[in-house]
Amino acid sequence: MAIETLQELFRQLSGHGHKPAVIAFQKKGAVTWSFGKLAHAARCLGAGLTTAGLRPGDTVGLFAPNSPEWVAACFGAIHEGIVPVLIDAQMGDDDLRHVAADSGIRWLFTTRRQLHRLERLGLRRDLRPILLDAEQDDELSWQRFSSDAKTTPASAAPEDIAVLFYTSGTTGAPKGVPLSHRNLASNLQGILDLHMVGEQERFLLPLPLHHVYPFTIGLLTPFGAGAPVIFPLSLTGPELLRALREGRATFLVGVPRMYEALFEAIETQVRQRGRMVYGLFRYSLDLAAALRRRSDFAVGRHLFAFLHRHFAPDLRMMLCGGAMLAPDLAFKLAGLGYDLATGYGLTETSPVLTFNVPGRSRLDTVGAPLAGVEIRIAEPAAEHGEVLARGPNVFSGYRNLPDLNREVFTDDGFFRTGDLGYLEDGYLRLVGRASEMLVLSGGENIRPDHVEEVLARGPHIKEVAVLEKNGRLAALVVPAPGATREGGNLDALIRKDIETQSASLPSHHQISDYVITPDPLPRTHLGKLRRFELDAIYEQAKQKGKAAASELGPLPLERMAPEDRELLEEPNARQVWQWMAERFPDVRLTPGTHLRMDLAVDSLEWLTLTLEMGTATGIELDQDAISRVQTVRDLLREAAAASTGTGGEAQDLLARLAQPEALLDEDQRRWVEPPGTWSSALGILLFGFDRWLMERAFNVSAQGLERLPSKQPFILVPNHVSYLDAMAIAAVLPREMLLRTSWAGYIGVMFRNALMRQVSRSTGTFPVDPKRGPLASLALGVLALHRGNNLVWFAESGRSESGELQPFESGIGLLLRAAGVLAVPAWVGGTYMALPVGSWLLRLRPIEVRFGTPATAEELEREGHGKRPEQRIASALHDRVARLGSGSGT
Known part of the structure; x- marks a missing residue:
């Protein structure tokens, strides 16, 4: 029976009884909620909202990290016809104020940590908080808010709004995207109809649920199949591995940046076994990847059986969304023996428009349209054009933005995605974002992501963003780890890289000017560049001149990526960050700073550094944790997962x-x-x-x-x-x-x-x-x-x-x-x-x-x-x- 509303999905949950629904890893062990417990908690929370005076169509905020309580609060609201507003826990202050006002929320499910932030921003007086992490005797606890009152919620119609999302803000203030029951349910049903997911699967979801991709693919899809969802304790490498192994995860829901880091970690571990082992690994992987490029012949599961046993014995499927996974990396992961399911879509499309189904996938494309989805190219005669989409999963318009809504739909109801691409044998290929196209003074249209991809191949360039300045192309360059230590001529190294890499580009794609910044480029949770911020960063770096690359001191918190800000909310990580800033005052310290290449920390200094950290902060790392650390971010993640106590004090060290x-x-x-x-x-x-x-x-x-x-x-x-x-x-x-x-x-x-x-x-x-x-x-x-x-x-x-x-x-x-x-x-x-x-x-x-x-x-x-x-x-x-x-x- 097809699912038409999320209320129908919710009513199915209790039918799975005592089967695990949500497994949330903690510092010691894991908390498991059965489908029956989840359904009961959701009903009680929904009844609490109704008792508090909320009615169908009203909004309630969810401003907290993933947890079983988060899921119960979300489904409790949906059960009563109340619209949950899913808010990024790392959203900037201005964006948070905008979302609170635009969504009209008065009640907010949150955590004690976020409550302090609401008080600081003056939002506490307008919002009534319900704490998802408080003890039962706390007056703000979700358990005290729950009600056993019997309610008879009105059945939602398919066209009713089910959930309100906000875009991640790559081009300005977040826009409200209301998705109806039909939008989400049709997308969910289209995925389930591919018969990839059965109740025997176990989904590991490390991504935050305020994005529609993890919400639909990582939560609704397993629940629709009666399969459990696993939340890792954190995004640290050890915790992901722990959740994969101990949770016996078979599906992993991720984004390209996560899979890039995952593959780098695998390569690093193999490289540590010596040149011969690493050489054999690379040769075998190239062979296996080539076979997957040209056929469905898969040998990786057997060829790399040792890696699967060590890494995650049960993992077989990697799901990737949020952005396109680079084909080379996709084929490498496939070569290692994993099934890959990739796709394309937007928040406005609930989110999946096209999908690469294992067994008939073309990993160098973003897949074929999902059942019920129509894809059209705006200029079919041209080499490529804007991708247009229509289907039951496509939303009906942004919240409170009538003028924009008139622009984003064609006369015959197709949604203008803003992406450029073309269809090839029924599969969609993307070439860039229409809104990101740069128009130069000579009228040339430039795809910045293509130029960025070429320039980033330079050995001294970590990342680069291209923008238009005075009718010409300019670049904002972040040096690679170690580049700043190659003498004092960083500018010459970057210039040489740009000149060398630009040789393969047409003349109108050449960079006319560039500036160097020591700080990471601004990105969303899903890794997309926040391009509307680039111009200000460029001008700031330009005013500082080339010296901007050698700016000293720790990177300000507000200029960090969302996941790094979230990491520094952990007390241990914050303490180590502050200590590192004092320990290395004469460098530009960022979470991405490489300990060996940027700080010259090796051999005896690394040994002493960990000792000093122990005596200064009381945080100890074991030898396994130490072996995993390469960057400051790695160190912060390990510190966040480590214990604190007297073990790091000097007197205790001397006694030992x-x-x-x-x-x-x-x-x-x-x-x-x-x-x-x-x-x-x-x-x-x-x-x-x-x-x-x-x-x-x-x-x-x-x-x-x-x-x-x-x-x-x-x-x-x-x-x-x-x-x-x-x-x-x-x-x-x-x-x-x-x-x-x-x-x-x-x-x-x-x-x-x-x-x-x-x-x-x-x-x-x-x-x-x-x-x-x-x-x-x-x-x-x-x-x-x-x-x-x-x-x-x-x-x-x-x-x-x-x-x-x-x-x-x-x-x-x-x-x-x-x-x-x-x-x-x-x-x-x-x-x-x-x-x-x-x-x-x-x-x-x-x-x-x-x-x-x-x-x-x-x-x-x-x-x-x-x-x-x-x-x-x-x-x-x-x-x-x-x-x-x-x-x-x-």
Whole structure:
């Protein structure tokens, strides 16, 4: 029986009884609502609205993130004929005021967090809130608002308004889009009639329900089939994987940006397994994708079975909407063995107009029209024209905008979508937005998205937006991660990229001017450019000149993408963001800032950074979380999902480091055990060769050897400018002292292959591995000292590229406090001239090693500066090493 209204869909829900309807993941476990519980809660909420005086056709707001309570409130309103207004929880202040006034809402389902915002904006006095996240005894709780009163709601007619959406605001203030029961029900029925979805499926929905695409495809469709919907705790990678696995999701509802990130994460994990594995993966994927391009022959599910088992064993279908999925990525995902269902539509069309059905899809198009939908091209004789649509799913007009409504429909009732495209064998191909076409002074029509796609291929360009300025094309360019660190000539790098990429474009598509901005371009939740904001951003960057790219300080909250603003509402994420802004005041800090390429955080600095974060914020990340972090956004997401407590405090860290064996597994502990006879002999030979080479090739010499403690372990803390530093120190240490000295070596250099691992084992070098977590590396150092060995620890973040002494990381302070041994500062001079960073050409230059006066942690703490003891120790050691280098200290 066909569904004609959403009230009919609601009445079917209770028939599924105790079957799960909504599974919402929480920090621990998940909350499951059955269809029966959901239907009961919705009826009670709907009755509460009627008791409060609302009548059919009135509006009620929903201003909250996805939850079972959100779904109950929405269906409760629909059950009573009341129109739910679905509001973006990340909507800007001006847009929120506009929507509240335009929709006429007086009651609002929301959360305590959003309630504070309503109070700040002065909207609380006009709206009566019902909190979806409050306890039952709270006077604003949805449970206290619910009513057991028996109501007999009037049956809605198909043409009655069911839900009021607001457009995401890519071209100005959000427009109200009222969708009728017929609009939504016909679209739902058209999807169900494709027979893709059965009651055995399980839908993972990470997208917010205030958009019509996730509302129709991610909520109504599974409910229409009697299948459950799964809400992840957050949009972090770990939480999505957790929901996919533990929720046993078979369908994933996403947008192109999400699938791009998903594929990048898969590639990153495979790449970490080594070049051979990654090369085999790429070759196999190219083969599988090519087969899917040319046939329906699918081998990916079997070829990449290991990946499916690791990633999400039950996932088989990926649904993509909101924007077109790039064909190359679509075929790669298909090549991996996933079924893909892509489509095209707008809020005004409920939303699906065309659909690519697995088995007869053409992933280089947006699909064929859904049953009951008519697609027409406005200028059929031209190469392409505006896409026009008509059907029961197409709305009847915007709310309170009669003049605009007269413009958006043709005389025979077709809706002007604003998109340009053409039909090919019954499938629709899109080429751009008519409203985004740029007209130059010579009359040329330019599709900006095409030019942007070409320019973005430049290696130093992260993203780019093209706009018209004074009758010519101009570009707003966001540099790629790492581009700002290629010397001080960022402008020249961007200019070269634009010139190189533009060579393939016609002359009238060439860029006449550009400006550089450090901030991400403004986008909607679905990843679409908010083009109406570009002109102001361009002018602002133009006034600042090229220096705009090096703007310092954290990105203001109002200029962030909606999902980043939402992320920073999490207390842990906000705390880490504020700490990062203090920690890196001399850079432009954005959620997309890359820790390694933009902030030069690697090896020991990453180890120390996580320790500092723990002591400063009380937020700890385990080694799995640390291994997933590449950008500030990754760090914020992991922090949001992490626990907070005393575990990150310095005193607790010291207590744990006092028993280092407990922090290490057997494989880690063996690195500080005495090597076997053969390895020891090899170590003696290696040290002997090193001494011979350094003396003859570099005339190595030492000052202050007499200062080295001979009867107790100590930590030697030198500067670090070259791979030759450790070799120089080893060449001048007395032989008996050298054989009982351990070295901290970065895993990416000293342990990258079997030969280097054997060299490390023979010379007493243990691995500093950021992926293992900071405590593991520090614990290895403490354990080596407890075993009676000395320790050489490079306290900078890595080798200095300039040869200048860099700040010392606070990990050395924690290490000294935990081990209770003396610290000996040291200066290695001449190695930077002999073998600087980035060079493999040895230059025979004299090398000198200077050893300073030993000091205790207490002495250093009194000398140094910083907020915490370990920072003061690191600061004092840095100054002592600097004085050794200048020859003004001992």
